[in-house]
Amino acid sequence: MAEDTTRQDLAIRVAWLYHDRGLTQQEIADRLGLSRSTISRILTDAEREGIIRVVITQPLPEAAQLAEALIERYKLAGAIVGTALDGESPALAAAIATARRLESIAASGSVTIAAGWGRTIALSASETRPVPTTKVTLVDAFGHTTTDDTTAAVEVTNTLARKFDARVMHVPSPGFAPSSEIATTFLSSPPVARALEKARSADVVLVSVGIVGCDSLLVAEGFMTEEAMTEVTDAGAVGEVFGWYFDADGHSVQAPSLHPVALTLDELRNASRVIGVAGGTEKADAIKGAIAAGILDELAIDETLAEELLKK
Helix, strand or coil: CHHHHHHHHHHHHHHHHHHHCCCCHHHHHHHHCCCHHHHHHHHHHHHHCCCCCCCCCCCCHHHHHHHHHHHHHHCCCEEEEECCCCCCCHHHHHHHHHHHHHHHHHHCCCEEEEECCCHHHHHHHHHCCCCCCCCEEEEECECECCCCCCCCHHHHHHHHHHHHCCEEECCCCECECCCHHHHHHHHHCHHHHHHHHHHHCCCEEEEECECCCCCCHHHHCCCCCHHHHHHHHHCCEEEEECCEEEECCCCEECCCCCCECECCHHHHHCCCCEEEEECCHHHHHHHHHHHHCCCCCEEEEEHHHHHHHHHC
């Protein structure tokens, strides 16, 4: 413990000399009797551990223009657009944009953040940097559903709670029940009801918007058969959130094989602020449908998806 404290004290001293006093890394190295490479490593570690938090006050001009165009076109409360570097995936760009938005929200004061599941949301949680906060609460908006390739809402909220040193509440149930009767039983149980009530009243709800078709996450992970997906698609579905499907006009489309234990579309419509997270042009129709359904207030997406949405 003493060694950790000494290490942290050194990191704070180096960060203070570099960022507050404006000394060069070599000047700090000379003052502290360390090598320049050691100072560089300390600064890198300090940023990763949240001792230093670099805030860029302006987005890239192209991303800012796309965000403003999306807000105007789709009458959104806000939008943040991530830019992928060479070789990076659209999902990573969207996840980093989401992470920066979450850092800003958590730093604003007392706030409750509800989170769903999905690959991009999970990636955004891992990309979020530690932020000193007060009175932040994380809560699941969806039951515990995971596979080898996806991350459950419970892991998303746990990761964010560690980053923000925050309180966390979980929905102690599966994300999808085997029948509507069992789903009703879970929803009526006091621990699940309390957690979802907290999610309903959250200041921010983070959702992943899913596509339809056999390439969708729900089919790929075995929650729906290809035949069931074909029925939903034939009924006009263009996307889903938490297993609730909707068409291009935002009307609900029934998926008889799915029984989510999660916030409903109506509850998302009534939420204070819902941020839709997505990366890749294949999500454009699903995002448009979710906006038509009235369940999204903000977008956190990558530039390729933003450009595609502006063509629609």
